[in-house]
Every structure is written in structure tokens, then in C-alpha cells.
Amino acid sequence: MASNVIELKHVKKIYGTTIKTEALKDINLAFEETSFTSIIGQSGSGKSTLLNIIGTLDRPTEGQIFINGKETSKMNKNELSTLRNEAIGFIFQFHYLLPEFTAIENVLMPIRISKQKVTDEIIKRANELMDLVGLSKVKDNLANNMSGGQQQRTAIARALMNQPKIILADEPTGNLDSDTTKQIYQLLRKINRELQTTFIIITHDRKVAEEADRIIEIKDGEVNVDVTNQQYRQKD
Amino acid sequence: MLPLQIAWRFLTSSKGQTLMIVLGISIGVSVQVFIGSLIQGLQISLVDATIGNSSQVTITREDDTEYIDDYQSITSEFLNQYEDIDVVSYAIDQPGTLIDDGETNPVLLRGFDQERSNAIYQFDEKLIEGRLPSTDNEVIVGDVLFEDMNLAIGSSYEMNVVNIGSVMVEIVGVYDFGVTAIDESWMISNLGTVQSLIGVGDVVSRIEMQVSEPFDADIIMRGLQTDLGNDFEVTNWKDQNADLLSGLNGQSVSSIMIQVFVTLSVVLGIASVLAITVLQKSKQLGILKAMGIKDKEASLIFLSEGFFLGVFGAIGGVSLGLGLSYMFTKFAVNPDGTPVIDLYIDPQFIMLSAGIAILAASLASLIPARRSSKISVIEVIKNG
Ligand SMILES: Nc1ncnc2c1ncn2[C@@H]1O[C@H](COP(=O)(O)OP(=O)(O)OP(=O)(O)O)[C@@H](O)[C@H]1O
Ligand SMILES: [Mg+2]
Numbered sequence: 191m192a193s194n195v196i197e198l199k200h201v202k203k204i205y206g207t208t209i210k211t212e213a214l215k216d217i218n219l220a221f222e223e224t225s226f227t228s229i230i231g232q233s234g235s236g237k238s239t240l241l242n243i244i245g246t247l248d249r250p251t252e253g254q255i256f257i258n259g260k261e262t263s264k265m266n267k268n269e270l271s272t273l274r275n276e277a278i279g280f281i282f283q284f285h286y287l288l289p290e291f292t293a294i295e296n297v298l299m300p301i302r303i304s305k306q307k308v309t310d311e312i313i314k315r316a317n318e319l320m321d322l323v324g325l326s327k328v329k330d331n332l333a334n335n336m337s338g339g340q341q342q343r344t345a346i347a348r349a350l351m352n353q354p355k356i357i358l359a360d361e362p363t364g365n366l367d368s369d370t371t372k373q374i375y376q377l378l379r380k381i382n383r384e385l386q387t388t389f390i391i392i393t394h395d396r397k398v399a400e401e402a403d404r405i406i407e408i409k410d411g412e413v414n415v416d417v418t419n420q421q422y423r424q425k426d
Numbered sequence: 427m428l429p430l431q432i433a434w435r436f437l438t439s440s441k442g443q444t445l446m447i448v449l450g451i452s453i454g455v456s457v458q459v460f461i462g463s464l465i466q467g468l469q470i471s472l473v474d475a476t477i478g479n480s481s482q483v484t485i486t487r488e489d490d491t492e493y494i495d496d497y498q499s500i501t502s503e504f505l506n507q508y509e510d511i512d513v514v515s516y517a518i519d520q521p522g523t524l525i526d527d528g529e530t531n532p533v534l535l536r537g538f539d540q541e542r543s544n545a546i547y548q549f550d551e552k553l554i555e556g557r558l559p560s561t562d563n564e565v566i567v568g569d570v571l572f573e574d575m576n577l578a579i580g581s582s583y584e585m586n587v588v589n590i591g592s593v594m595v596e597i598v599g600v601y602d603f604g605v606t607a608i609d610e611s612w613m614i615s616n617l618g619t620v621q622s623l624i625g626v627g628d629v630v631s632r633i634e635m636q637v638s639e640p641f642d643a644d645i646i647m648r649g650l651q652t653d654l655g656n657d658f659e660v661t662n663w664k665d666q667n668a669d670l671l672s673g674l675n676g677q678s679v680s681s682i683m684i685q686v687f688v689t690l691s692v693v694l695g696i697a698s699v700l701a702i703t704v705l706q707k708s709k710q711l712g713i714l715k716a717m718g719i720k721d722k723e724a725s726l727i728f729l730s731e732g733f734f735l736g737v738f739g740a741i742g743g744v745s746l747g748l749g750l751s752y753m754f755t756k757f758a759v760n761p762d763g764t765p766v767i768d769l770y771i772d773p774q775f776i777m778l779s780a781g782i783a784i785l786a787a788s789l790a791s792l793i794p795a796r797r798s799s800k801i802s803v804i805e806v807i808k809n810g
Pocket of ligand 2: 195360
């Protein structure tokens with residue numbers, strides 16, 4: 191059986207001190223290596239909160255998160271930074287490319303942050319990633335001089351650059367048209383197969399969600415549905 | 427270095443804003459360079475006018491009716507031990523009255539060791555008519571006295587000294603020191619003339635010196651006073667020009683004040699602009715942090731921005747300041763074409779101004795640098 195790359199135990203998140211919003215209530219989840227999971231749920235149900243906590247961008251009010259078997263609540267800011275740099279790739283609804291840099295420079299950014307030397311081999315890998323996301327032609331464009339879809343694909347290549355075990359994506363195609371959305375999900379699945387990367391993707395799109403191996407629905411800060419693809423289709 | 431490169435890209439991607447800050451720093455630095463050079467130049471020419479052609483350290487006898495007879499050995503034994511003493515000269519002075527056609531005028535007959543004293547007073551340059559005295563009883567007089575008494579070169583006149591007698595002196599030349607007090611009273615001759623008038627042997631009344639660091643004259647004075655003991659009195663120009671010195675001091679202080687305030691306004695300007703930059707770049711900072719950049723490195727981006735701005739501001743400011751100074755010496759001129767004030771371009775001072783600008787800009791960026799570590803990824807993602 192494949193091992194769990196992410197585990198959440200009794201995770202709670204309460205926002206605010208005077209007016210308390212309980213965004214997450216006692217979440218227990220585990221994600222296997224190389225799994226492809228989609229998270230669905232109504233607006234305000236707590237999906238982003240969950241993903242941000244998994245990605246160590248936010249801390250839970252209670253509970254524990256294990257990434258690669260290591261508990262993250264005991265880590266300091268710098269250790270978390272290193273963990274994120276090495277183990278997690280983020281894709282957000284907005285691409286967040288640095289407009290001052292070219293596409294390929296943006297893709298190389300995680301390597302530069304990790305202080306690795308940008309060797310020929312690494313540049314080769316960056317170029318291969320640009321190929322993979324179909325952007326070889328525009329890789330030397332400044333980030334702003336690309337279309338929305340190209341920017342988002344660049345952000346995907348960037349998330350993959352450090353060969354992280356985990357990719358966390360929060361509505362990665364929310365700003366894109368349906369054709370581009372389809373292309374990007376095909377791309378993510380391909381990466382999942384070829385690079386053995388674990389994916390957790392938040393989406394509003396039922397069709398997209400149905401493509402995942404596992405579907406989790408969050409409702410009012412709790413796991414409402416947690417099923418395999420087959421079970422999900424049968425339920426409909 | 428990634429933070430440096432990011433800083434550079436941030437600066438070059440908003441060229442207009444960057445140029446404005448650099449220009450701001452440049453103007454600040456140029457004001458510093460110009461005002462500093464102007465005031466230093468002013469001070470140097472003032473000091474030079476005051477002490478350039480006069481004794482800076484002087485030895486006399488404590489009892490001023492006595493003379494110094496061992497002046498040669500004082501020089502060889504003590505004065506030559508001081509590396510900072512550039513020139514040593516001897517003088518013997520005797521006040522008296524110059525008489526011409528019943529007209530009398532008080533004068534100070536000054537016998538100088540001609541060769542040595544020329545190094546201090548530059549008589550050869552001050553001479554406007556005739557020649558320098560070469561033998562006993564030849565004198566030169568100032569242009570004011572010369573005109574007042576209608577004297578003539580080549581003529582002999584009687585000089586009378588109370589209780590001692592009179593001597594005939596021949597005027598061989600006229601000098602102009604440009605200082606009325608001197609030009610109307612000094613009659614300059616050699617040691618022998620005055621010594622024989624007074625009827626003393628080979629003695630002098632003053633040993634006069636110029637030193638390489640005029641502002642250290644008081645230190646040399648104290649050293650000499652210790653060497654020579656209580657029979658002698660050593661004085662220096664600073665004691666005699668306290669007013670000038672306090673004036674110079676006030677000028678220096680106001681110059682420093684100007685520089686402090688200019689620096690302060692530059693610092694505030696940079697700090698506020700960079701603080702806005704942090705907000706402008708919060709998206710970039712957010713994603714960099716999500717990708718694992720550490721707070722320290724994120725701060726370093728803004729420190730580097732400050733440093734770069736400081737460096738370019740300093741370069742621009744020094745160029746602008748030197749340009750301004752050059753224009754000043756070309757356009758603010760006397761009728762004869764010489765500059766009103768000779769600016770003093772001190773490379774060390776300019777380096778200091780540049781250094782302060784770089785330091786100030788870097789310090790100013792500490793505030794935005796600190797602010798940058800407070801930016802949270804979550805906030806950035808939410809406000810997308
Ligand atoms: N910083 C915050 N302070 C207070 N409450 C917050 C904060 N962030 C989120 N919340 C609340 O937590 C709950 C969950 O928010 P979250 O952003 O996780 O929802 P979501 O499922 O991602 O919604 P959407 O689909 O609209 O993105 C919401 O009720 C929201 O109002
Ligand atoms: Mg959300």
C-alpha cells in the first residue's frame with residue numbers, strides 16, 4: 191500500500207478573536223503518494239482554508255499536519271519555508287508570476303530560492319517543463335507579455351520546477367475558458383502520471399472534479415463526502 | 427544573489443519612479459558637495475589671508491625688555507626637533523619715529539633675517555617698487571606710509587628712537603601687504619641695522635615660525651614652552667585670532683547642520699517611497715514567500731534597493747555637485763576673472779558625502795525591509 195504523504199489529524203481553524211468563525215471543524219484526512227484528489231464545496235465552506243493549512247501557508251488553531259511524516263506545527267518559519275520550497279508546489283487561481291522576469295526566469299525561481307546552482311542540467315529541465323506546458327516559443331517573454339492561459343501554464347511549470355512531491359492547486363483554472371481549462375487538467379493528469387506527483391486540487395467545476403481519483407466535498411468546515419471516482423459516479 | 431537581482435529588476439522595471447528617487451538623492455548629495463566645498467574653500471582662504479604671511483608660532487622673552495642671544499642654539503637644539511616646523515626666522519623690532527621735513531610718523535623698525543623671513547612674508551612678492559634691502563641701513567616701507575609722508579626711493583631719512591638716538595635709513599623699495607596696519611607702520615630692514623641702532627650684539631627679539639599644520643600650532647606652542655622654560659614666552663596665532671576661529675567654528679557647525687538636514691530629508695524621502703514599493707510589490711513578495719523565500723532574503727531585496735538607489739544617487743550627486751562647483755568658479759568671478767571664492771574640492775570630503783548617502787539610503791530601506799517580512803502569503807492570495 192502506498193504511504194501517506196500528507197496527514198491531517200483533528201485540524202481546526204477558527205478565525206477572529208471576538209467574532210469567531212469556525213472555518214474548519216475537526217478535519218481528519220490522509221493523502222497517499224501519487225494520488226489525484228479534488229476538493230469541492232460551496233463558497234465559504236473552508237476549501238481554501240484547508241489547502242492553505244496543508245501548504246503551511248497558514249497554521250491550524252488546533253490539530254496536527256504531517257508532511258512526509260514530519261509534523262509541521264513544531265517547525266519555525268524558516269523550516270517551513272524550506273519545506274515549501276522543496277516539497278510543495280502551489281498553483282493559485284491567479285498566476286502570481288513576477289512581471290519583472292521572463293517566463294523561464296519565473297520557472298527557475300524556486301531553484302534560485304533554494305540556492306541551488308542553476309546548472310546546464312537545471313536549465314535543461316526548465317526547458318523541458320516549458321515544453322511540457324507547451325510554452326517553448328514564449329519562454330523568454332516577460333511574464334506580462336503572455337496570454338492568461340500561458341501565464342497560468344507558466345505558473346504550473348514553476349510549481350513543478352523543484353520536483354515537489356505535492357502540488358496544491360486552488361481553482362487553478364478559475365480564470366480560464368473551458369477549452370484552456372480542459373487542456374490544463376489534461377496537463378496536470380499527465381504530470382501526475384509521469385512525475386508521480388501528488389495532487390490536491392480545489393475546483394468548482396463538477397466535470398473537472400469527476401476526473402480526479404478521489405473527490406472530497408467540504409461542507410461548513412467538515413468533510414461531507416470523501417469518495418473514489420467510481421463511488422462518486424455511481425452516486426450520481 | 428537572488429535578492430540583489432530581484433531588487434535590480436524591481437528598480438529597472440519602474441524606471442520613472444527609480445529615476446525620481448535617484449534624482450532626489452543626487453540633488454541632496456550635490457547640495458552637500460557644493461556647500462561643503464564652498465565653506466571649506468571660504469575657510470581656507472580666510473585662514474590663509476590671516477596667517478599665510480605671518481608668524482604662526484612666536485618665541486619672545488618673558489620680560490620683553492630682554493633679547494634672545496642664544497637663538498641659533500635654540501633653533502638647532504629644539505626647533506629642529508619638530509618635524510612640523512617648516513620655517514624658522516629671526517626678527518628684532520624697535521619702535522621709533524620717522525622724521526621728514528618736520529613731519530613725524532610712528533613706525534616699527536623690523537630687522538629680519540632676510541633669507542629666512544622671506545619664506546614667511548614673501549617680501550619679494552609684496553615689493554611693488556624698488557628693491558629689497560641688501561646692506562645695513564637700507565629699508566623698505568609700506569605703500570601707505572610711502573604716500574602719506576611723500577617719501578622717495580633712494581632718499582635717506584632720519585629715524586628717531588627715544589632714549590637711544592637716531593639713525594639714517596635709506597628707502598630702497600616699497601611693499602604692499604594689503605593690510606593697512608602693516609603698510610603704514612612697518613619699516614623692514616635687516617638684523618644688523620636694528621642691532622646697531624639699539625646698540626646690542628647679535629641678539630633678536632623674536633623667533634618666528636610657520637608650521638605645516640597651522641591648526642596644530644597650539645600643540646607645538648605647548649611643546650616649545652616646556653622645552654624653553656619660563657624665561658621665554660611662546661605664543662601662537664590661534665590665541666591671537668580667537669574671533670576668527672569661533673567664526674570658522676560657527677560656519678562649520680552650520681555647514682554640518684545643513685548636511686544633517688539634507689541627509690534627513692533624503693532618508694525620509696527614500697523610506698516613504700520604498701514603503702510604497704513594498705505595497706506595490708506585495709504580490710511578488712507573497713508568491714516568493716509561498717515558494718519558500720525566507721523573510722531575511724525578502725528584506726534583503728529592499729535593503730539592496732536602498733543600496734542601489736544610494737550608490738546611483740551618490741554618483742549622480744557627486745557629478746552634479748562638482749558640476750555646480752565648476753560653474754560657480756566660472757560664473758561667480760571678480761572683475762579680473764578670478765573666482766569670488768576658491769572652492770576647495772576635498773576628495774575625502776566628497777567620498778564621505780557619497781558614503782553617507784549610500785549609508786542613509788540603506789538605512790532608510792530598513793523600514794520597508796522590516797515591513798516586507800510582515801506581508802503574509804494568505805493576505806496576498808485573498809486580495810489577488
Ligand atoms: N482571514 C479570515 N478572517 C476571518 N474569517 C475568514 C478568513 N478567511 C476565511 N474566513 C472565513 O472562513 C470560511 C472559509 O473560507 P474559505 O476561504 O476557506 O472558503 P472557500 O471554501 O475557499 O470559499 P470559495 O469557494 O469562495 O473560495 C468563510 O466563512 C470565510 O468567511
Ligand atoms: Mg477559496
